[in-house]
Amino acid sequence: MDTFIIIVLLTFLAIIAIGIIVLRDLLGAVILLGAYSLTAASAFVVMDAVDVAFTEAAVGSGVSTILFLGALSFTKHEQKPRGHDSWLALVFVVVTGGLLIYGTLDMPHFGSAISAAQTHPDLAVRFLEQSGAEVGPPNIVTSVLASYRGYDTLGETLVVFAAGVAVLSLLGLKRRRPEDDAPEHAPGDTPAPDSDDFLAERAE
Amino acid sequence: MKLYPRQRHRVLQVVTKLVIPFVLMFGLYVQFHGDYGPGGGFQAGVIFASAFILHGLIFGLQRTRAVLSPTVLRFMMASGVLLYAGTGLVTMLFGGTLLDYDVLAHDPLHGQHWGIFAVELGVGITVTAVMVTLFYGFASKR
Numbered sequence: 001m002d003t004f005i006i007i008v009l010l011t012f013l014a015i016i017a018i019g020i021i022v023l024r025d026l027l028g029a030v031i032l033l034g035a036y037s038l039t040a041a042s043a044f045v046v047m048d049a050v051d052v053a054f055t056e057a058a059v060g061s062g063v064s065t066i067l068f069l070g071a072l073s074f075t076k077h078e079q080k081p082r083g084h085d086s087w088l089a090l091v092f093v094v095v096t097g098g099l100l101i102y103g104t105l106d107m108p109h110f111g112s113a114i115s116a117a118q119t120h121p122d123l124a125v126r127f128l129e130q131s132g133a134e135v136g137p138p139n140i141v142t143s144v145l146a147s148y149r150g151y152d153t154l155g156e157t158l159v160v161f162a163a164g165v166a167v168l169s170l171l172g173l174k175r176r177r178p179e180d181d182a183p184e185h186a187p188g189d190t191p192a193p194d195s196d197d198f199l200a201e202r203a204e
Numbered sequence: 205m206k207l208y209p210r211q212r213h214r215v216l217q218v219v220t221k222l223v224i225p226f227v228l229m230f231g232l233y234v235q236f237h238g239d240y241g242p243g244g245g246f247q248a249g250v251i252f253a254s255a256f257i258l259h260g261l262i263f264g265l266q267r268t269r270a271v272l273s274p275t276v277l278r279f280m281m282a283s284g285v286l287l288y289a290g291t292g293l294v295t296m297l298f299g300g301t302l303l304d305y306d307v308l309a310h311d312p313l314h315g316q317h318w319g320i321f322a323v324e325l326g327v328g329i330t331v332t333a334v335m336v337t338l339f340y341g342f343a344s345k346r
Contacts, residue, residue, distance in 0.1 A: 050242040054234075058250040063335055066257055070342030136313045137239035137320065145244065146320040150303040154288050156246075157327050161285045164334035168278070171341035 002046055009043040024079045030068040037061035047110070051141045213262060220262045227255040235328045239317075245324040249331025257339045265343050274340060277333045284330030291322045 016036045023029045037060025044053035108115035117124045127144055135143040145153055235248035260268035292303040300307035305319025 051244070051247075054242050054247045055250075058247050058254070062254050063250055063257070063338075066254075066261070067338055067342055070339065073343075134312075135316045135320075137317075139239055139241060141242070142239050142244055142320065142324075146323050147303075147305060147316055150292075150305075150319075150323060153323070153327065154292065154303065157285055157288050157330050160334050161281055161330055164281050164330075164337050167334075167338050167341045 005046050006043060009039055009046065012039045013043070024081070025077060026072055026075075026079055027069075027077045030065060030072060033068065034061040034065040037064070051139075216262050220258055224255050224259060227258070228252060231255065235324065236321075238324055239320065245327025246331055248324075249328040250335055252328065252332045253335035253339075256336050260339060260343060265340070269340070272336060274337070277337050277340070280329050280333035281337065284326045284328070284333065287326035287329065288323050291319060291326070295319065 013036060016032050016039060020029050020032045020036065023032065037056055040060065041053040041057040044050075044056055112118070127140055127148065131140050131143040131148075132138070135147045137143050231248050231252035234243035234251055235245065238244035238248070256268055256272055259271070291305075295304050295307055296302055298307040303319070303323075305316045306312035308315035308318045
């Protein structure tokens with residue numbers, strides 16, 4: 001049954017990916033990207049990777065859709081039609097894709113007995129059996145992420161911080177203006193037409 | 205089609221006001237229940253930030269910046285990382301190695317509990333601030 005669900009979800013993923021490539025309307029492509037992430041998250045749930053699915057649903061289909069919409073508001077919603085097709089690009093993409101698929105041939109199958117997690121049982125078994133006594137939390141993912149590999153997670157947090165600093169220094173936030181602190185309308189009122197209203201610009 | 209400001213998104217505004225407290229509550233649940241169920245700082249940070257992003261989408265960036273100003277965000281971004289790294293320094297002060305939470309309390313399990321709590325909180329604060337900063341950065345440029 002699981003295999004059947006996975007096959008259906010992966011088929012959906014392929015269809016959505018083709019749709020994203022074919023679509024000329026960038027707004028539709030962004031929405032499809034969100035759908036792609038949600039489908040991927042469902043596949044992760046079927047594979048019992050609930051924490052990863054959670055992240056994929058929140059980041060992939062939630063926040064990054066919004067950020068893409070924000071990026072779209074800088075530009076037009078239609079992809080510019082191209083007069084010619086670049087054969088060099090096609091060759092490059094096919095070769096790269098072929099290499100990537102060739103690389104996956106060496107990877108163990110899903111749930112395979114020869115995967116690294118199975119051939120190094122000292123790690124996996126130790127996490128599964130000892131983490132309750134050594135660290136405590138019933139969610140072993142949290143134990144591994146925050147305690148056994150706390151150093152790695154510190155690095156990840158620094159990466160997120162660095163991304164924030166990079167965006168701040170590239171895009172920059174406008175300095176605080178006086179009108180930011182005191183909205184001229186009562187809270188709950190609709191904003192003035194000239195305010196930077198996100199949805200309004202999208203709707204027009 | 206251009207609507208008059210008063211008629212614009214009235215339903216969305218009302219629904220947003222109803223939804224935001226639940227989103228924030230769910231973010232806190234994911235943050236502090238990560239030990240027992242799926243979740244943790246990263247997911248909670250994104251969920252918490254999405255409440256502010258939703259507010260910004262519906263009510264305009266000005267209002268959201270009045271609630272959560274970029275200055276506060278910059279402070280939060282750094283303080284989350286500092287809380288994480290600071291936990292590591294405290295464990296070293298207590299005589300352990302970096303991020304070895306066992307020394308934080310008399311019982312190693314309690315120490316681990318406190319350590320994971322602090323570290324996940326740091327992750328959550330940083331991720332929230334960075335996500336909202338990304339949104340501000342994209343949405344305020346036009």
